[in-house]
Amino acid sequence: MKASSQQKIDDRVFSLASNLFGFGNTEAKKQIEQTIAMENATLQLDNRIIAVYPAIIEEAFSTTMENYRKYIASYNFKTQAENELIEKHNASVAQFCKENELTQIQSEFRKVFVLKKKNLKPRVYNEAVNEFCNDYGLIVEKKKIQSVKYATEIVFQNLLHLYNSQLMKRNEKFIKSGITAKRPIQEFKINSFLVTQLKRKEIHSINICTKTVRNHRQRLEEAGVFTEYHFAGQNKPVEVHINPEILVVLDIKTSKLKNAENKQLKCVYWNLLPDNNENTRTIINEYQKNENVENISQFKRSSGEALTPSYLNFSTRTHTSKEAISNHGARATTVKVQNILSEKLQTLIVHPQELAVNLANGEYMNYKPIDIRHLFKEAFSGTLTNDEFRKLAIQDFFKSISKIYRFSTPFAGSWKKAITLYYQNKWIAFTGNSFNKSVLVDEIQQMRWRMEWARKWFIKNQFPPLFPYDYFDMTRKTSKEVGFEYTKAKWNEHLLSIAKYDALKKKQECNAVRRKETINHAKKCETAVNRFFKNKVTYTQLFDYVEKNLPKQYIEKLPDIILKKSLKDNEKTIAMDCNDMVKYNFFEF
Structure with missing residues (x-):
């Protein structure tokens, strides 16, 4: 027999120790304490x-x-x-x-x-x-x-x-x-x-x-x-x-x-302290495995497909099951809904000249941008081409940002030049092809944040924007040039602030975990020392528990902790004796 197997005590010993440290109910503690004699546990250490x-x-x-x-x-x-x-x-x-x-x-x-x-x-x-x-x-x-x-x-x-x-x-x-x-x-x-x-x-x-x-x-x-x-x-x-x-x-x-x-x-031990590193999920995992096996077997018994091979299925193509019809109908409905969405989005695309005239007339001052959820659905499952989706995004951008010209009247020609500029340079790869729709959706979200920042900036500073062709000039990248491209720098600052906030949040979470661990370790140490003063564990067992389950500083401070604990107990004893003496009058002696 190996030493490891001989060292192993009844599993209820560990249950008792864990219950004494605050786990389990009181009845279980009493039952285990009555059934297990822990005062003289003998270990055979042959090897x-x-x-x-x-x-x-x-x-x-x-x-x-x-x-x-x-x-x-x-x-x-x-x-x-x-x-x-x-x-x-x-x-x-x-x-x-x-x-x-x-x-x-x-x-x-x-x-x-x-x-x-x-x-x-x-x-x-x-x-x-x-x-x-x-x-x-x-x-x-x-x-x-x-x-x-x-x-x-x-x-x-x-x-x-x-x-x-x-x-x-x-x-x-x-x-x-x-x-x-x-x-x-x-x-x-x-x-x-x-x-x-x-x-x-x-x-x-x-x-x-x-x-x-x-x-x-x-x-x-x-x-x-x-x-x-x-x-x-x-x-x-x-x-x-x-x-x-x-x-x-x-x-x-x-x-x-x-x-x-x-x-x-023969080594005499009293109550053994629990090892927190021991895995206690064995019984739970075995129960879950048995439960999963039973569920799978029940499913196989209730499912005809699970027990019947495909080559024993005698159904012909002339008889169609209700489930197949329902699945086919659901799929057809989904495709139809997606086609309707793509058709509606395609109807929003107008000629650039018509869009410029409408912008100059101020028809989009109360325009609501296309729901981003519809754009996501179109990007991943729609029927619009990449070029059509890019045109839709550019026109939606100009309709939304036209609000900054609420108190000015730019000409249609300036709008037409700005739209043509974006058509020729915006969201086009080096190969000359339009961006993929899935990539373009992320760009749209970025542009909407930049539009909102620009709108608030003009309201705050009460500064009239330049004509559209000048304002959307892609070479105006500094704050003094008052161009839309400067908002990209603000977007990058926004991303950095988000990253900084996330880092700060993670740091706070780590500090909270560290504080809880410190409190938990202090409680464990205090409980173990109290058990030692109640003669439930020996000093050797207390030393082993602190060394294996608590950080290094606790094992170094253990003698000082015991000394302070003993001094406090002595002070309480002396105080109680003094109180007893006060009850009596010296003349009674």
């Missing part, structure tokens, strides 16, 4: 080294490396023998395929198997090959198993150095806090980047990249040097344990070497 202040230094390091070399030599010998059997299997596969022509089923199944199982590790892949060959014949070759090379030993030495630094940091915290209880050695957190940054006398210990470190780590996992692999996420280091047959540590407190020979050590 875990037990020490007070473990370290991998001096003799412990050299002994670990000797055990590593012996273990790898034995592993490579077994791997060589295993590869010889794999070569015989592959030779048999080649001979079988040469003598027997594969059927279509065998060929297809072989492709599917290789595609589906190619990412498995060699030994797992080879086991799957054995099962596959038993069913379909010797048609799939096995993967060769890689032996552990000499370069991996150098990487393993540096990994031991990194592991020792992690142990020493924890020992320093334990010594400061006065923790002297024996405990299982902690897991090894492997950060590939930190391994590449290890230095000796300002010189890199090994000049390799993080990818190479991960490859060596995976090879050590395959060999069994690293066990109990745990991946906690992309932003967290990988957690492993070193094989107890290899690892030897020095207990700094007793100055004795420790290995896995001292078995069945």
Whole structure:
């Protein structure tokens, strides 16, 4: 039995701890507290080294490396023998395929198997090959198993150095806090980047990249040097344990070497604190999967199409189902509505001369622009061409902006020149073709914002606009030239302000999340300390909980927090005693 499985306590333990921290109802708490005795929970730690202040230094390091070399030599010998059997299997596969022509089923199944199982590790892949060959014949070759090379030993030495630094940091915290209880050695957190940054006398210990470190780590996992692999996420280091047959540590407190020979050590624990990083959605996900399977099966039972293949459908073309008729009718209605919309928009396009005369007569002073929703619908599903849609957009623009000439009377010729200028230069690609309708819709929205800004500017400054041909001249781009093209600069400023506002909003949201996390962490720390003062957890368990579930500053401030808490409790006790003394008169004594 593995150490990880032996360490595992009843799942109700974690439910109890989470309920005590504010989750669940009170009845569930009482039931679990009555059914589980948490005062003397015994853990059998057969394969875990037990020490007070473990370290991998001096003799412990050299002994670990000797055990590593012996273990790898034995592993490579077994791997060589295993590869010889794999070569015989592959030779048999080649001979079988040469003598027997594969059927279509065998060929297809072989492709599917290789595609589906190619990412498995060699030994797992080879086991799957054995099962596959038993069913379909010797048609799939096995993967060769890689032996552990000499370069991996150098990487393993540096990994031991990194592991020792992690142990020493924890020992320093334990010594400061006065923790002297024996405990299982902690897991090894492997950060590939930190391994590449290890230095000796300002010189890199090994000049390799993080990818190479991960490859060596995976090879050590395959060999069994690293066990109990745990991946906690992309932003967290990988957690492993070193094989107890290899690892030897020095207990700094007793100055004795420790290995896995001292078995069945009983460790007394009280209530275990919850690990907030543990995934608690397993039962929910299984329930959702079962529910989805039931829903799918019910749908298949109720649907005739799901159970009846297409080649068993005996309906002929002479009988048309009501559903097909309704779908066909709906589709025809949709197409008809779209055609009507395109026809209405096309009727709005007039001759440029007629448009100029109408503008000069002031017929569009109360004009309402075309609904942007209709333009979007036309752009993505209408029948107007790109040229027609561009003309429609230009004429809609001139009709809308004519409001700025409410108190002036430009001639029709000036309007005609401005319209012709836009026809020749506006929204035309370098190839001479009109913009796509989907792109032009975005441009229309921009132009409408710029028109509104220009209208408000003329009202605010009480300044008469230039004649249309001069005002819409595309070379007037500065504020002093009083041209429409200057509004493009204002549009860019508008976009920057929106981006700035979005950034400010995101910053506020991040600050709010950070504040909530800070409050949450403070509440967790306070709850854990209160449980410690109520003798529900030991100091070691309190230390582990704060280290795993709260930021680093809490573990550093933990002794001060406990000291302040104890002083407050003493002050309350003294105050209560004083109040009791006040109740009595000194003459009564």
